[in-house]
Amino acid sequence: MFNQGLSLEQAPPISVPFRFFLTAPIFAILIGVMFLVYPAEVITNRYSNEAIAMVHMFTLGVLSMIIFGAMQQMMPVLAGAPIKRAKLFASVVHSFLTLGTIFFVLKFLYNKEEFLIAAIACLCISFLTFFITAIKLLFKVKYVTSTVNVMKLFAITGVLTTLLGLHLAIAHLTGNITSTHYSFVNIHILLGIFGFAALLIIGVSFQVIPMFYVALDFPKSVQNRLPISIFVLILSYFAFAFLNLDFYIYKVLFAIFFVIYAFHGLNSLNNRRRPVSDVTLWYWKVSLYSLVIAMLNWLFVPQDSSYLLTILFAFGFLFSLLQGMIYKIIPFLCWFHLTSKGYFDIPTIKEVINEDLIKIHFYIYMLSYIFFLLYGFFNEIFVDIAATLFILSNILFLINCILGMKKYASISKKEPLQTFVQS
Numbered sequence: 001m002f003n004q005g006l007s008l009e010q011a012p013p014i015s016v017p018f019r020f021f022l023t024a025p026i027f028a029i030l031i032g033v034m035f036l037v038y039p040a041e042v043i044t045n046r047y048s049n050e051a052i053a054m055v056h057m058f059t060l061g062v063l064s065m066i067i068f069g070a071m072q073q074m075m076p077v078l079a080g081a082p083i084k085r086a087k088l089f090a091s092v093v094h095s096f097l098t099l100g101t102i103f104f105v106l107k108f109l110y111n112k113e114e115f116l117i118a119a120i121a122c123l124c125i126s127f128l129t130f131f132i133t134a135i136k137l138l139f140k141v142k143y144v145t146s147t148v149n150v151m152k153l154f155a156i157t158g159v160l161t162t163l164l165g166l167h168l169a170i171a172h173l174t175g176n177i178t179s180t181h182y183s184f185v186n187i188h189i190l191l192g193i194f195g196f197a198a199l200l201i202i203g204v205s206f207q208v209i210p211m212f213y214v215a216l217d218f219p220k221s222v223q224n225r226l227p228i229s230i231f232v233l234i235l236s237y238f239a240f241a242f243l244n245l246d247f248y249i250y251k252v253l254f255a256i257f258f259v260i261y262a263f264h265g266l267n268s269l270n271n272r273r274r275p276v277s278d279v280t281l282w283y284w285k286v287s288l289y290s291l292v293i294a295m296l297n298w299l300f301v302p303q304d305s306s307y308l309l310t311i312l313f314a315f316g317f318l319f320s321l322l323q324g325m326i327y328k329i330i331p332f333l334c335w336f337h338l339t340s341k342g343y344f345d346i347p348t349i350k351e352v353i354n355e356d357l358i359k360i361h362f363y364i365y366m367l368s369y370i371f372f373l374l375y376g377f378f379n380e381i382f383v384d385i386a387a388t389l390f391i392l393s394n395i396l397f398l399i400n401c402i403l404g405m406k407k408y409a410s411i412s413k414k415e416p417l418q419t420f421v422q423s
């Protein structure tokens, strides 16, 4: 399972990933609030300052937050690369990421330079601390699996996304928005969304889907070739831009790669060796189907606005999957830390977070996702309903995570022997 070869000394303290997982739903709630506060045509217009603020509330406050938290847990487990002084490392990365996200959003909402300077400083500290450490550790790993290779690509695309993001932020600071600015924005988006976020998810799911769901492995050829192909394709954006090649070919290649991933992911989940019911599977399936629909939308629907594509990819594919993953990781970590410390009378992994509450969260999230999509065809009222449901679903997400952690805290306060004797 997830703890293969993992000892308690190697694993970071449980508070390390938990602080990241608890902060993400708070930023997600704020995203919902932004959708309610600002007019729909402003917040969904990708060139508006409000949209840039909201996009980064998601990419920094939710996506990077969950990915950084999960990576600190996964590097020792999946790559055998534990981070030294894990608590200090987590405190630096987490607090500067939180502050950096807040300052970044404030700058684009209130147009104050000081906020952007503070954001640049905080995000530099957080991202560079994280990625420099990750690159150092990952490139030293002796037993290199396909997931380790993808983690390396993720770290490289992460650094490039950060550097380009900083370049764009400085351009805003100095007012130096040149004709090439939007080419840099495009490559920043590609590196951030398809590289930093999607690559990591793809690499981790190569190991996590078969482990968590006792499911089929992805074919070796897919594991070895797909991530590097996506990476090369992202970088070849420059060739397409400078040689004036047809961008439709570029889109087709991306779509083929992501559909191959989704197909094998769904095939693996639909052919589990032990097909027990599990609500977290719903999140994975919605995520993979959304990815396929997003790619078809990108290829075949003329993109007057990228709104539908963004919702399908960000809320449908990325956020659904990350929520499903957190609902697996939190119970597993509670169980792992308690058993490693010698507690015996403890809840099973499935009992740490009440499944019915996870189901309610799933239904509300799905409704909000559907209403967000409907806004693409109808009027503003759909965004208001979607945003309200999105806020509700993330409040429930936060409550569920807190309840799981409280269960852990209440057991770990007792002496290990006490729980054993009571049983």
Ligand code: HEM
Binding pocket: 045, 046, 047, 048, 051, 052, 055, 056, 059, 060, 063, 064, 120, 123, 124, 127, 161, 162, 164, 165, 166, 168, 169, 172, 185, 188, 189, 192, 193, 196, 197
């Ligand atoms: C150090 C971190 C980052 C900084 C300083 C930063 C900065 C920026 C800036 C200034 C823009 C606006 C460009 C413009 O339109 O003039 C931008 C756009 C964008 N960034 Fe970032 N970024 C960072 C990290 C990320 C990450 C990690 C992701 C994705 C995972 C991301 C995704 C995007 C997207 C999708 C846009 C387009 C927004 C839109 O069109 O409304 N960024 N970024």
